[in-house]
Amino acid sequence: MAIIECNDLHKSYEKLRVLRGIDFRMEAGEGVVLLGANGCGKSTLMRCISGLERPQQGGVRVLGTDLAQAGRRSLREARTRIGMVFQKFNLVQNLSVFQNVLYGASGRHRSFWSVTAPFAAAEEPDYAMHCLERVNLADRAGQRADQLSGGQQQRVAIARTLMQQPTVVLADEPVASLDPRSAREVMELLWGIVREERLSLLCCLHQLDFAEEFGERALGMKAGRIVLDRPMADIRRAELDALYEGAVRVDEAETKPRLAVAS
Template identity: 50%
Template sequence: MRDIRVHDISKVFPNGTRALDKVGFELGAGESAVLLGHNGSGKSTLLRCLNALERPTAGRVEVGGINLTSARGASLRMLRRDIGVVFQRINLVPNLSAFQNVLFGAMGRQRGLLGSLSITASAEDRAFAMHCLERVSMAHLASQRADTLSGGQQQRVAIARTLMQRPSVILADEPIAALDPKAGQRVMELLWSVARDEGMTVICTLHNLSVARIYGERFIALVSGRKVIDAPAAKVSDADLKALYADADTAEDDGDAPGLSMPQAVNA
């Protein structure tokens, strides 16, 4: 189990866009938080900083007490191995089976080629891959090609692939945005259930406020790259949440949103 500590990180892109502005928070090992904000608020940039796909311009990120921001080489690979990511774009290999796609989650521990992974995988890895599919109720479709599965089924396979990493932390970036409401609810229930059972630390970005209300125990919200809410969900009013999305149609992806209404800061 690992905690996450974000120390006043800022991110300014080469074009001058300030995506994050001194964002800081702590999330204890095994805790979960829902990250909210309109398109362009900086949510995706923050998640990318949390697994070092982006380096903050200032500040630092610590995962399990280790400085992720300054990690390089083997140290960074070891840390990333412990951070699972569930994307909005599911990115399964379409012509391979669900089982083969799940095995790719073990790549961080493998030296073999992608195409031969299902052949070279150890008996232990193959058994664990089936276990991961069982966890997401997809074992009966293990041999089915990924491109023949429904969107909800594909996302469940993607979660199984993440579980294959044996991560302590899961970052979920709009995991249900491309799904219909019923499939989205099943995926969220599954993700939260698995994370709770395994004691994982979870940060999940969501747009749907109704879904956020169901699953969020703690809300962290950004507007124009600044943290404006960080509090238990029960202490955040519906008006506070709606203010996050006021005039959201003026926002740009992962950048500043000039003229956006700023809700009153809410903190625990």
């Protein structure tokens, strides 16, 4: 079953063509890394897949819903099944770690306050603690989010995503702002949880070492197009390096790069 499917996806901002005919599909249970230089269109693609942006042309189906055509209700229902992990942790800094994780359940309720109300079902708080245990932060449940290190805050963000009970996870440069040790801890934790829960993961990365180590398949972008799409085991490091060479940005090139093929 295709979890994500993009067909001839185009997205422009005024005269700037950012996505220029994106085609790919991602199957259930895959762990895919999305690679490419700054300005190549990766973040815009992720926003289209998450339903935060609508393309001008083409389709993007996630879990069977065409997000380009979906109405407000269908879009909201689809997004409850799409977990997001961002480079910026997007925690509410003056709330506790526990409250931030509990917020992940708000898509199943009318509001966040209905989750935290005294009469709310005990299952959600219990599951929130379970999620914190999964990221080894149960002992920090009562601390304010702003009292944690960057690596700990990203682990809280992963617990919040897990609380959402998603089917697919989109991670947009989840370790870009972390030091090397914290980055490795977060990557091992994120991919470990995804595999244990049998989720599907599309992870945008700049760190090629991590991409080679954790990714099962690579999508490489250049100037708004997919130019590389193969199992990671079949890709040479020079091919990954080439994604960052030449005309890589959407404002640099209009010519279509050649699609990398297996040798």
